Amino acid sequence: MEGIEDRVLMDILSRAVGPERAPIAFDALSQAPSTSVRYNPFKLSSYQKGSVVPWNKYGVILAERPRFVMDPLFHAGCYYVQDSSAMVVGHIFREHLDDFASLGRPVRVLDLCAAPGGKTTDLAVSLRERFGDGFQLVANEVMRNRASVLADNVAIWGDPNVIVTSCDPKAFSKLEGFFDVVVVDAPCSGEGMFRKDPKAVEDWSPEAVDLCAARQKRILADAWPSLRQNGLLIYSTCTFEEAENDSNVEWTASELGAEVADYEYSSLSGVIQARTGGLLVPGFVQGEGQFVSILRKTAPAGSTKNGIEVLRPIRNGLEKGVTKGRDFIPSADWALSIDPPLDKYPAVELDRDTALRFLHRDGIFVEGQPEGFLIVCFEGHPLGFVKNIGKRWNNLHPQNRRIRIDL
Ligand code: SAM
Numbered sequence: 001m002e003g004i005e006d007r008v009l010m011d012i013l014s015r016a017v018g019p020e021r022a023p024i025a026f027d028a029l030s031q032a033p034s035t036s037v038r039y040n041p042f043k044l045s046s047y048q049k050g051s052v053v054p055w056n057k058y059g060v061i062l063a064e065r066p067r068f069v070m071d072p073l074f075h076a077g078c079y080y081v082q083d084s085s086a087m088v089v090g091h092i093f094r095e096h097l098d099d100f101a102s103l104g105r106p107v108r109v110l111d112l113c114a115a116p117g118g119k120t121t122d123l124a125v126s127l128r129e130r131f132g133d134g135f136q137l138v139a140n141e142v143m144r145n146r147a148s149v150l151a152d153n154v155a156i157w158g159d160p161n162v163i164v165t166s167c168d169p170k171a172f173s174k175l176e177g178f179f180d181v182v183v184v185d186a187p188c189s190g191e192g193m194f195r196k197d198p199k200a201v202e203d204w205s206p207e208a209v210d211l212c213a214a215r216q217k218r219i220l221a222d223a224w225p226s227l228r229q230n231g232l233l234i235y236s237t238c239t240f241e242e243a244e245n246d247s248n249v250e251w252t253a254s255e256l257g258a259e260v261a262d263y264e265y266s267s268l269s270g271v272i273q274a275r276t277g278g279l280l281v282p283g284f285v286q287g288e289g290q291f292v293s294i295l296r297k298t299a300p301a302g303s304t305k306n307g308i309e310v311l312r313p314i315r316n317g318l319e320k321g322v323t324k325g326r327d328f329i330p331s332a333d334w335a336l337s338i339d340p341p342l343d344k345y346p347a348v349e350l351d352r353d354t355a356l357r358f359l360h361r362d363g364i365f366v367e368g369q370p371e372g373f374l375i376v377c378f379e380g381h382p383l384g385f386v387k388n389i390g391k392r393w394n395n396l397h398p399q400n401r402r403i404r405i406d407l
Helices: 006-017 022-028 088-095 118-131 144-157 169-174 198-203 206-226 246-257 332-336 352-359
Strands: 035-039 051-053 056-062 079-081 107-111 135-140 162-165 179-185 227-237 258-260 278-280 290-297 321-324 327-330 347-349 372-378 381-388 393-395
Touching (some): 079 118, 088 227, 088 278, 088 290, 118 135, 118 179, 144 162, 144 332, 169 206, 179 206, 206 227, 206 246, 246 258, 246 290, 332 381, 352 381
Parallel strands (some): 107 135, 107 179, 135 162, 179 227
Antiparallel strands (some): 035 056, 035 079, 227 290, 258 290, 321 327, 381 393
16 A cells, blocks of 8 residues: 555554455555445435445445546535445444333434534434434534534435534533533544545554544544433444544543443444444455544533523524515525425426536526526435526525536
8 A cells, every 4th residue: 555564554453453454455545446335215215226335224334436526416415425334323323223112302413523414314313213303413514614514414315403613622512411412523643544535544543543542532622521320322434443432431431520422333334342342344345444442431521401592503404494674584404404495486397418517517407497496306316496587597595505616
């Protein structure tokens, strides 16, 4: 692998899977990575052909990588492109949802390091399938520019119960004991992404690993007060480093007050049982590297009843539109939501070329449609709104979401 000495890489892998098995991972890292998607069951009933991800029935590993940007269904939130290993986090979450079946109030989940939204969109599906409307999922991302990508991806996915914030983890300490589950998909040294991300290779050093491990502890400690007693913490990284994985989980258990939940990670095809969690390593699984563990908080916690407003969400659930003078202008997000207003606005089916031109924010027009707001669709899936003003349509696709390549 370019950018890192074979000896150093072999050393990393030996520590992860043992010296006998390290060559398997080493060889896998010289192969092309797989491509996988997770489809949105509230929008699609299946997705093309491919093999099903062992831990997600909506996850599909594709034979080759399509040009997603040229597929209108990608922009309609019908699926999300996500590495199959990363989907294991959603599986561990689902396996523990029984804990929250009889709370007598909506389940509250915080996805603390959420951009660009892979785990968030997976968690949202599991929560809706299990609890209907009875949940609140806060997706947070501290970096502003990444938070706006997260907000777009959440809007496109279309679940109205997802709130997006952009706060430092420390801000959540204001919400003492508020969350039933906190997911920390921590920034890490990224060894598991070496095959996909040259920057992860470039930035790697033993010192970077130490810095990451220290930062992860800080993030865990900062978010900790917001988890209620007996609530669950799911901790994940995409690195193989013990200092960032097992050691941090053990530190959380002993220093913050939690017990590591029993879970047989090796029951999942190709997943390696680590001391406190499951480790996914290329060569043993089809996807990239990932670590996941789950803990139950034993320490006492305060109890905040309400209060997401204090975090000033950048997206506070679904905003259906805005009133301008006497007009109500419906939002693109409403059309993209899992419950689009097809009973309120006429829908117009577009062919692929016109759909792409709509997404490119070009002027498009289809004869014979009623005046006013129209929902434009591709293969029956809403893409957004246009306003028919007679001889032309105003394209209401958001500027920041437009396809930027030449068609
Ligand atoms: N969960 C995301 C997904 O599945 O799409 C991936 C999250 S990525 C592994 C880690 C995230 O943590 C990045 O978006 C990064 O910007 C964010 N981050 C970086 N430094 C952070 C910090 N000090 N506190 C909290 N989050 C941080």
